[in-house]
Amino acid sequence: MERMNVLICGGTGCTSSKSDLIEQEFTRLLQEKGLEKEVKVVKTGCFGLCQKGPIVAIHPDRVFYCQVKVEDVSEIVNEHIYKGRRVERLEMHDVDEATQEKVFNIDKIRFYAKQKRIALRNCGVINPEDINEYIARDGYMALGKALTEMTPAEVVDEIKKSGLRGRGGGGFPTGLKWQFAAKEVNDQKYVICNADEGDPGAFMDRSILEGDPHSVIEAMAIAGYGYIYSRAEYPIAVERLNIAIGQARELGLLGKNIFSTDFSFDLELRLGAGAFVCGEETALIASIEGKRGMPMPKPPFPAQKGVWGKPTIINNVETFANVAQIINNGADWFKSIGTEKSSGTKVFALGGKVVNTGLVEVPMGTTLREVIYEIGGGCPNNKRFKAVQTGGPSGGCLTEKDLDSPIDFDTLVAKGSMMGSGGMIVMDEDNCMVDIARFYMDFIVDESCGKCTPCRVGTKRLLEMLTDICEGRGTMETIDELEKLCYTIKSTALCGLGQTAPNPVLSTLRFFRDEYEAHVKEKRCPAKVCKALLSYSIDPTKCKKCSLCAKNCPVQAISGVPGVEPFKIDTSKCIKCGACMTSCHFNAVELR
């Protein structure tokens, strides 16, 4: 009989820091001690706190060990599992600000305390490769209920009533989408799960697929024949989906006559090559059909004419992950969470300049401050918060004055950004906003499919202008042109990728125009990021004439006489590598 479970994170992040070896070591040592029957080792999906990975949770003790190394395993087995003494040095904890005491209770740790997990409810709790564990947590009950106790119209109605909106970025009401497809008369209809997650820094969908693949499969069955379109760069997610689909077929939860009804449903997995544009639904459908992944004008919408010309429901991974919960607990329950127009929760991939990077799920309407400061722990090293970028390359920046506004689909749009798929990148005073805009534009130029001119040519011109500004060649006219072109692309591009591509530029211009102007008027980068505008110099009053900087300079740009004359940098030779700055023990090298 098992008395203890050791849960080890098998998400992509923790796997890359050797969680698989940790799992093997636990299994080996438990066998050595003869504890393998008492203590079960389970590989789960993502726990969310990726910053502190690899994570090992021990239940029922509710202890989370973080940044566990293979060498630590024997201590955990010998001390905790065998003798019941927790290994405090590895335990995840907060420090109580009032008493300065460590808080170990996992349910009280701020990172988790503020979260509400619906889409992620099984991630980090169950073994994603074991359908029985999913079933034990009421898995496939919603499908059973939908098939045996509800009519299709009731299912659509329940989803509509719940107020669930597309989690992939657009925020379109899911129930309405399903209703459109249901109304179409056709012998074949399709369901597609869009798992082509492409925003830089976003990994919500990957984590759901890795941690709880059955939740998506069940929802797709609730919704007709389906495809899951995932990117080939998600090997762990793909492997687990294949295992999950196989197990569901074996139990008869996929295939013919499910629950002895006349409903038959099956799934196929299609792998995309990782083009960003294939996250756009019409391009994704083209890619499934074996064509080049390029978008088509809408209408017709996929709900009328989608894959193979048949009515198609296409939803994002996270959207699907909510469906079974809504059927099980009812639309009213879901509606009670979140805000009036955006019900439920949203998963964010929190990254950038924040202490706790990772995956968080919060009710809609939670403020940015709560997410960034209470859950995320604020900017590291006491740096000043500058902005947060939401919605990836299609979104925009929000600044300090927006920190207390609640997050939902509509407020973010009103503030000039968007929900997007849930990437949330925090920036501090060391980030140059022009450089950030250039980074996103560089991404878009790479990912533009080339079908329409505004996007293909326009974004390239935007990138050139941004580069000019970053490298000191920009003028005030460049900024005007930049802004004008942004609006042209916005109103003329064919698909969502192009229409939203200028957003990062427009929102940084709106909030940080002074930074743009400093680049062109004073040829100065206030955040000291744009290399072309920076120069290194040595403060002669601080220089101890030790010659260390000159010795470390790779291009002999520094001259001086050791012990006699302070050293000097010849800026015409300097390549701005920063080697002098790192080598100086007296902080005499300055960057301006």
Next chain:
Amino acid sequence: MKSLADLKALRDQTKKRLDLRDGESDYRVVVGMGTCGIAAGARPVLNAFVEEIAKENLKASVTQIGCIGMCSYEPLVEIYDKEGNKTTYVHMDANKAVEIVKKHIGQGIVCENYTIGAK
């Protein structure tokens, strides 16, 4: 899988095993497993608790702790209820464990004669 009832049966089979990860239980049984405890026979006591609780289908978690401090009374077991009230049982063995599970955890009746106060 032919019906919703089949699915429910399968769910209930595995559910017990997963309850361990929920962190919600009526009672928390803590077995002293320091070297002294193990030497005095704490391991069979621990296993008896785990098995009996499962057999009786009760909501209680069993965890272990290091040396509780009164080595001459080992094996020691502490049982906490939801309010955090603690009962300490001493000189435990597997048979006493079975009885305590049935009475204390099952019916809420403390087995006074096995507690530290009775010694």
